[in-house]
Amino acid sequence: MFQLNFKIAWRNLWRNRSYTLINILGLSIGMAACMLIFLFISYQLHFDSNFQNSDRIYRFVTTWKYPGYDDFSKGIPLPLAGAVKNDLAGIDKSAVIIKRGGIIHVKDGAGTETFKSRVAFYYAEPEFFEIFSWGWLKGNPKMALSAPNTVALSASTAIQYFGNTENAIGKSLSIGNTINLKVTGVFEDAPVNSSFPLKIVISYTTFNSAKYVNWDGVNSAMEYYVLLKDGLNAVDMTQPVADFNKRHYDDTKILGHQRNILQSLNDIHFDQKYGSFAETSVSKKEIYGLGIIGLFLIFTACINFINLATAQAANRSKEVGVRKVMGGSRSQLVVQFLMETFVITCLSMLVGSVITELVIPGMSDLLNIHFSFFSEPRVYLFMLAMVLIVSLLAGFYPAMIISGYSPALAIKNKITVNAGALGLRRVLVVLQFAITIILLISTLFIMQQMAYVRDKPLGFNADAVAMLGLPSDSLSQSRYNTFKQRATQIPGVSMLSLCQAPPSSDNITTSDFSYKGKRNQDFELRQAKADDNYFDVFDLHIIAGKKFGKNAEQDFAVVNETFVRKMGISDPQAVIGQILNTNGHDMVITGVVKDFNDLSLKENISPLVIYPQESDYYAVAVKLSGSEIMPAMKKLESLWNSTFPEYVYNSSFLKEDLNGFYESERLMGMLFKIAEGVIVFISLIGLFGLISFVAAQRTREVAIRKVLGASSVELVRLLNSSFINMVFIANFVAWPLAYLFVSRWLETFAYRIELSVWPFVYAFIVSMGITVLTVSLKSYKTATANTIDALKYE
Numbered sequence: 001m002f003q004l005n006f007k008i009a010w011r012n013l014w015r016n017r018s019y020t021l022i023n024i025l026g027l028s029i030g031m032a033a034c035m036l037i038f039l040f041i042s043y044q045l046h047f048d049s050n051f052q053n054s055d056r057i058y059r060f061v062t063t064w065k066y067p068g069y070d071d072f073s074k075g076i077p078l079p080l081a082g083a084v085k086n087d088l089a090g091i092d093k094s095a096v097i098i099k100r101g102g103i104i105h106v107k108d109g110a111g112t113e114t115f116k117s118r119v120a121f122y123y124a125e126p127e128f129f130e131i132f133s134w135g136w137l138k139g140n141p142k143m144a145l146s147a148p149n150t151v152a153l154s155a156s157t158a159i160q161y162f163g164n165t166e167n168a169i170g171k172s173l174s175i176g177n178t179i180n181l182k183v184t185g186v187f188e189d190a191p192v193n194s195s196f197p198l199k200i201v202i203s204y205t206t207f208n209s210a211k212y213v214n215w216d217g218v219n220s221a222m223e224y225y226v227l228l229k230d231g232l233n234a235v236d237m238t239q240p241v242a243d244f245n246k247r248h249y250d251d252t253k254i255l256g257h258q259r260n261i262l263q264s265l266n267d268i269h270f271d272q273k274y275g276s277f278a279e280t281s282v283s284k285k286e287i288y289g290l291g292i293i294g295l296f297l298i299f300t301a302c303i304n305f306i307n308l309a310t311a312q313a314a315n316r317s318k319e320v321g322v323r324k325v326m327g328g329s330r331s332q333l334v335v336q337f338l339m340e341t342f343v344i345t346c347l348s349m350l351v352g353s354v355i356t357e358l359v360i361p362g363m364s365d366l367l368n369i370h371f372s373f374f375s376e377p378r379v380y381l382f383m384l385a386m387v388l389i390v391s392l393l394a395g396f397y398p399a400m401i402i403s404g405y406s407p408a409l410a411i412k413n414k415i416t417v418n419a420g421a422l423g424l425r426r427v428l429v430v431l432q433f434a435i436t437i438i439l440l441i442s443t444l445f446i447m448q449q450m451a452y453v454r455d456k457p458l459g460f461n462a463d464a465v466a467m468l469g470l471p472s473d474s475l476s477q478s479r480y481n482t483f484k485q486r487a488t489q490i491p492g493v494s495m496l497s498l499c500q501a502p503p504s505s506d507n508i509t510t511s512d513f514s515y516k517g518k519r520n521q522d523f524e525l526r527q528a529k530a531d532d533n534y535f536d537v538f539d540l541h542i543i544a545g546k547k548f549g550k551n552a553e554q555d556f557a558v559v560n561e562t563f564v565r566k567m568g569i570s571d572p573q574a575v576i577g578q579i580l581n582t583n584g585h586d587m588v589i590t591g592v593v594k595d596f597n598d599l600s601l602k603e604n605i606s607p608l609v610i611y612p613q614e615s616d617y618y619a620v621a622v623k624l625s626g627s628e629i630m631p632a633m634k635k636l637e638s639l640w641n642s643t644f645p646e647y648v649y650n651s652s653f654l655k656e657d658l659n660g661f662y663e664s665e666r667l668m669g670m671l672f673k674i675a676e677g678v679i680v681f682i683s684l685i686g687l688f689g690l691i692s693f694v695a696a697q698r699t700r701e702v703a704i705r706k707v708l709g710a711s712s713v714e715l716v717r718l719l720n721s722s723f724i725n726m727v728f729i730a731n732f733v734a735w736p737l738a739y740l741f742v743s744r745w746l747e748t749f750a751y752r753i754e755l756s757v758w759p760f761v762y763a764f765i766v767s768m769g770i771t772v773l774t775v776s777l778k779s780y781k782t783a784t785a786n787t788i789d790a791l792k793y794e
Contacts, residue, residue, distance in 0.1 A: 023305055024348045026685040027394070030301030031352035031386060033678050035373075036363060037294035038382050039356075043371045044282050047193045047269035052133040053227060056092075057265040058234060060084070060224045061274050064256035067522050071256070074274040075220035078212035080260060083248060084226070088240055093227040095128035098207060099277055100221065103647050104200070105174045106161045115161055118469075118648040121175065121200035122277075123207040129187065131227045132196070138169050139185025145203040152185035157199045176473065177646055179206065192370045195268050195276035216254050216512070223277070226262075234262045255512050255521055293675055296435060297682065298390065303428045304686040305341070305394035334396075341395025345387050353383070367667060426726055432683045433730035433771075434737075437763045439676045441738040442745075444759035446669040449746065452753045453662055459596025460503045461539035464629060465654040467502060468620040468640060471647045477614055483643045487620075490635045492628030497537040498617040499530035502654050503596050504661070507618075513582040513609075515567060523566055525582060526598060526606045529613040535593070537623045544572035545591030548612060557587040557611035561595040566607050580609065587611055600661035601751040621654075680770070687723065687774045695719065695782040702782055715783035716776060723775045724768070731764050738763075 048054065060080060064071040081096045099122055106115035129141040136144075137155055144152050151173065153161065158168035165186045174180045181202060190196055212219075228237065245259045263274065272281045357373050364370050373379060470476070480498060487496055501507045510524040534540070535547045535558075548556035557580055564572050572592040580587050587609075595605050624632050633651065640649045659666075695702075702715055710718075739755070746752040 019308060020344065022685060022688070023308055023344050024351060026304045026308075026682055027301050027345060027348035027390065028351035028355060029678060030297045030682055031348055031390070032355035032359070033675075034294045034298045034386065035352060035356045035379075035383070036359060037290050037297075039360075039371050039373065039379070040363075040367070040369075041287055041291055041294075042376065042378060043193050043369060044269070044287055048195050048265055050191055050194070051265070054265050056228045056230070056232070057131060058226055058228065058262040059265070059268070060226070060260045061263050062218050063259050063261060066256055066524075071524075072273040073218050073220050074276065075218050075222045076224045076260065077215045077218050078209055078222055079215055080248075081224050084224070084244070087244055087247070088237075090229050090232050090237055090240065091226050092229045093127045093131050094225065095125040095131055096204060096222065096224050097122055097124040097128055098204075098222045102175045105176075107172075116648060118650060119200060120197075121202060122198055123204050124201050125204040128201075128225065131225055135188040137165050137186045137188060141185065141187070144185030145201065146205075147184075148203060148205040149179070149181050150184045150203045150206070151181040152187055152201045153183060154189045154199045155186055156189050158183070158186045175202075177475075178473075181206070195265075195278045197278050215248060216256075216258065218258075220275075225265075234264060237262055255519075256524070290671075297675075297678060298386070299393075300428075300432050300435075300679065300682050300686065302390060302394040303432065304682060305344075308685075308688075309341075309394075338391065338395045342387075342391045345391045345394070348390075349383060349387050366670060426722070429683075429686055430726050430730045430733065432679070432686055433727055433767060434734040436676070436679050436683050437731055437734035437767050438738045438741065439672060439679060440763045440766060441734070441759050442742055443669065443672040443676050444762060445742045445746070445753070445755075446672060448753050448759070449749065450662065450666060450669055452751075453601050453749075454659070456601065456751060458504060458658075459540075459594060462502070462504075462654040462658060464624045464626055465502070465537065466622045466624060466629075466633060466636070467652055467654055467657065468622060468636065469647075469650040470498065470618055470620050471644050472615065472618055476644055476647070477617075479643050480614070480617070483620075483639065486639055486643075487622065487636060490632055490639070492625050492632030493636070494623040494625055495533055495537055496620055496622045497531055497533035498614070499534050499619055499621055500528055500613075500616050501619060502621060502657070503528075503538055503540070504598055504600070504658055506599070508598070510606075511582050513580060515580055516578055517581075520567075523607055525563065526608045527582060528598075528608060528610045529616040530610055531612050531617075534610065534621070537621050538596075540596065541594040542591045543594050545576040545589070547593075548590050555585060555587040555611060556590045557609050558591045558593050559589055559610075560593050560598075560605070560608045562605045563607035563609065564592055582609065597751075602661075602749050604750045684770065684774055687771060688778065691719070691723065691775045691778040694722070695778055699782065706783070712780065712783045716779045719779035719782065720772065720775050723771055727767050727771045731767065734763075735760055 051057065059074070060076050062073045062076055078096070081094065084091060085094060099120060101118065101120045104115070104117055104119045104121075105113060107113050124145065126142060126145045129136070129145075134141065139152065144150060153168055155165055158165045161173065162168040162171055162183075168183045168186055171183045172180060173183065179202075187198075187201075190198055212222075241260070241262060248254075249258050263271065268274070268276050269278075269281055270284050270287075272283055275281060353373070360371070360373055470480075484496060484498070487493055508526050508528050510526050513520055513525045532547055532550050535542065542558070543561070545558075547558055559575060559580070561572065564575055567575070569575060575589050575592060578589050580589055593610065598606050598608055622632075622636065637649050637651070698719070702719075705715060705718075738760070743755060746755070
């Protein structure tokens with residue numbers, strides 16, 4: 001029976017090849033988009049899922065509450081670790097892990113350097129690998145990192161440095177010129193969807209932790225993980241942690257209402273307030289939003305199939321009538337039509353799989369994530385479930401409608417449309433276009449906001465400014481002046497500045513401070529270290545006083561307007577000559593700089609102080625002239641390598657770095673454009689299906705109107721009117737929803753565009769134009785058809 005139904009289904013599909021092709025095209029694109037979304041969601045939801053006891057693993061994070069704002073950090077004050085071990089019950093294991101960076105040197109047995117690169121590495125306590133049940137290939141995880149100057153490597157790193165994992169054990173490498181390390185272990189590579197991209201892990205006893213004694217000295221590179229005892233969770237630890245905070249913060253009067261709280265390992269990747277070592281995160285709202293879009297895509301593909309199937313129903317009415325007269329039951333007909341749907345769905349899945357496989361490389365590059373289509377068993381389960389669900393959703397309703405035809409009416413070709421069913425299909429098309437319009441409006445606003453972010457003056461000049469990395473050890477510091485003198489002689493180099501970071505940067509620390517001898521408790525101060533050329537390289541404008549000089553005998557500083565305003569001072573001149581104390585030393589304020597955006601445009605301008613401190617210069621900002629940028633960059637690289645031969649040169653253009661602040665928004669805009677294109681295409685197929693259905697049902701009506709004198713234009717207008725009304729309704733539904741979504745998204749930016757009516761108008765024009773064009777083609781064909789063909793049997 002199955003073979004017979006399959007053969008009949010195949011013959012029917014082949015007979016209606018154009019109809020079959022349109023259905024396969026719509027379903028395959030919908031399925032491909034749905035599978036891509038599934039792969040992305042699966043990748044994100046399985047972050048850090050490879051660890052045993054993940055439900056018992058937590059990390060301590062730090063929070064602050066100031067008047068008007070809250071602050072968060074994934075870091076801890078380092079004394080916390082020892083205090084937790086002594087004061088908190090319920091902790092089974094605990095470990096500090098600290099991220100650092102530097103130049104790695106690997107030499108062979110003859111002392112010849114075989115590898116040199118700038119890398120990120122970590123200091124970790126031995127229990128870290130016990131907490132996370134990390135697989136080890138070589139060495140004992142409990143003992144490998146127990147002694148000073150020992151290091152464990154990931155498998156890929158060991159192969160890169162020493163050829164294979166066997167050769168790595170016992171070999172030596174060095175960090176910079178000061179830390180010599182012996183390889184004592186090799187562990188498995190971390191999965192790509194992990195918050196711990198560990199490649200080089202050094203024993204914690206190698207790290208100089210003795211100087212980190214202050215409870216208010218929180219460093220985001222220092223994380224602290226704990227494994228709770230079996231049966232305990234964060235709720236059980238709430239009161240003990242609260243008592244711990246009171247004992248170490250309230251009683252010692254640490255500023256900012258500083259607190260440490262527990263955060264579950266399973267929440268790290270989805271909490272954008274704190275972040276992780278992987279420096280990637282995604283909110284669950286975004287994941288759920290993508291899931292909803294995926295469901296809508298596959299649902300609209302099913303709707304389109306229904307519309308096209310019912311549009312073709314009249315052509316198969318005689319077949320249904322004959323089969324019923326010959327003794328065929330309704331259930332047999334339902335099975336037959338479901339079999340046809342199943343065949344189409346399977347073919348669509350094959351085509352969709354090919355599309356998915358072709359798109360994955362580009363998607364991986366776009367999203368900067370790596371996944372494989374057939375690497376996980378859950379992909380096959382998802383594909384099977386989608387085939388079955390789509391076959392049922394798309395096929396059951398048309399099967400019930402077509403199999404329910406009266407044999408007498410079917411043979412006479414006098415099948416009529418159920419008004420309620422047609423109304424339902426129109427409602428579904430309205431919903432399709434409403435979603436399309438919402439996505440179109442949202443995409444337009446996202447593009448406008450990104451253009452605004454790209455073009456908005458930031459208060460400093462980032463054009464033709466290159467940022468070069470700068471080593472900060474004492475030997476390198478002695479070479480700074482030599483490098484500056486030689487660099488300024490290179491054609492194309494206008495000027496340069498030694499600094500901690502460019503004006504807009506996340507790599508600037510904050511600290512409490514005192515002003516005129518009084519400690520401030522309302523906000524913290526960002527501290528940017530730079531030389532006096534900093535203001536000229538970036539065109540920063542001094543609005544009161546002056547910048548500090550080259551060779552000042554005492555510490556001087558420049559503050560920004562926001563600092564003056566937050567201090568409640570109306571006249572910037574009033575702060576000139578006053579004493580500012582931060583990090584334990586006094587500075588005389590010599591000037592006030594005009595506000596510039598020191599973070600991304602998502603954030604308000606921070607209170608800021610700029611002062612010279614050579615030991616904290618990690619970059620060189622080089623102002624270049626437009627016509628000689630690339631030749632100058634090559635000469636700068638050569639000069640840098642000859643001046644600092646022990647280190648690895650790295651550079652970037654500031655404009656590109658600033659664009660990195662909005663990478664997630666750029667990806668969102670790209671995904672919205674792709675989703676918009678897919679949904680528009682699917683909606684067009686749905687429109688085509690519905691107009692085909694309506695035109696087929698109104699063929700006789702059109703013929704009679706034409707015989708009575710109606711023109712082709714009038715007939716086209718008649719057939720188009722209901723679809724134009726549907727687009728009007730779709731816009732009416734979509735506009736307020738799009739307004740709510742866009743306004744909430746824009747609220748995440750401190751600096752944003754104003755909502756205007758033009759994207760709404762543009763979406764209306766585009767949706768109306770697409771509808772009129774698509775529908776008119778079929779309407780015109782129906783209106784100009786030969787009336788005799790429609791009426792010859794009447």
